[in-house]
Amino acid sequence: MRIMVDESGRKIFFDPKKNKKDMHTYLGIIRRSDIIRAKNGRTIKSHTGKKLKVFDADFRDRLKHLKRGPQIITPKDAGVISAYTGIGPGSRVVEAGAGSGAFTSYLANLVRPSGKVYSYERDERFYKLAKDNLSTMDLSKYVALKKGDVYEKIAQKNADLVFLDLPEPWNAIKNAEKALKPGGYFVCYLPTMNQIIRLIKALEKTNFEVFKVANIHEEIWQARCDALRPVTHDFRHTAFLVFSRLF
Ligand SMILES: C[S@@+](CC[C@H](N)C(=O)[O-])C[C@H]1O[C@@H](n2cnc3c(N)ncnc32)[C@H](O)[C@@H]1O
Known part of the structure; x- marks a missing residue:
């Protein structure tokens, strides 16, 4: 499971076992492969260019x-x-x-x-x-x-x-x-x-x-x-x- 954090601090959760497609979000489309491949703490972009930092989910998440x-x-x-x-x-x-x-x-x-x-x-x-x-x-x-x-x-x-x-x-x-x-x-x-x-x-x-x-x-x-x-x-x-x- 991964967490994406947008520039305002809002969080989006992603579970690769359940989310099998690209994600359609309020920030535009985020590619599944980008979320999975991003290293812990790295930034990716939605198709509209919005930035999100990607983190590994921990036990509490x-x-x-x-x-x-x-x-x-x-x-x-x-x-x-x-x-x-x-x-x-x-x-x-x-x-x-x-x-x-x-x-x-x-x-x-x-x-x-x-x-x-x-x-x-x-x-x-x-x-x-x-x-x-x-x-x-x-x-x-x-x-x-x-x-x-x-x-x-x-x-x-x-x-x-x-x-x-x-x-x-x-x-x-x-x-x-x-x-x-x-x-x-x-x-x-x-x-x-x-x-x-x-x-x-x-x-x-x-x-x-x-x-x-x-x-x-x-x-x-x-x-x-x-x-x-x-x-x-x-x-x-x-x-x-x-x-x-x-x-
Ligand atoms: C409040 S829930 C437990 C919640 C759990 N501690 C948690 O944190 O997710 C109580 C559960 O005990 C089960 N239960 C009740 N009596 C039982 C028994 N004699 N043997 C096994 N399970 C039982 C119920 O079916 C119910 O699912």
């Missing part, structure tokens, strides 16, 4: 262009999950449900090149969506996407992390325990406090130790020197995070 299905996990939560579990290159992670494949992509990007993400999704539509999005992200080879229900079975063993973004994680505690290595992490992402209470009550009867319940807030400021202040927006609750560890 690709993520913004994924097809959306179920609600995705946002960077503010993704960053904290990886920081508190120490997931990195070589890690083995079990995740469910894959949904839109957004968090699967974060995980795959962290564990590659030698690690693996085993991602379960029980709904056929979202299984296909996640598969398609992982291909757009160029991350399919680091993910084993499984059509399955984690309340019934998790086939993996010796995982470093089991992460669940689904409504009733207490139904998967036994399977998570069997899938984890000793000392492994079990993290759940839940929108309501009612779910948190039910999960913690269930975890108290097991070998999992809950070490953190967190609600991560992000305050975004507008980057304008003449009016440096928080962006005006409604407060958006995403979900709470429950971190536990198998001891």
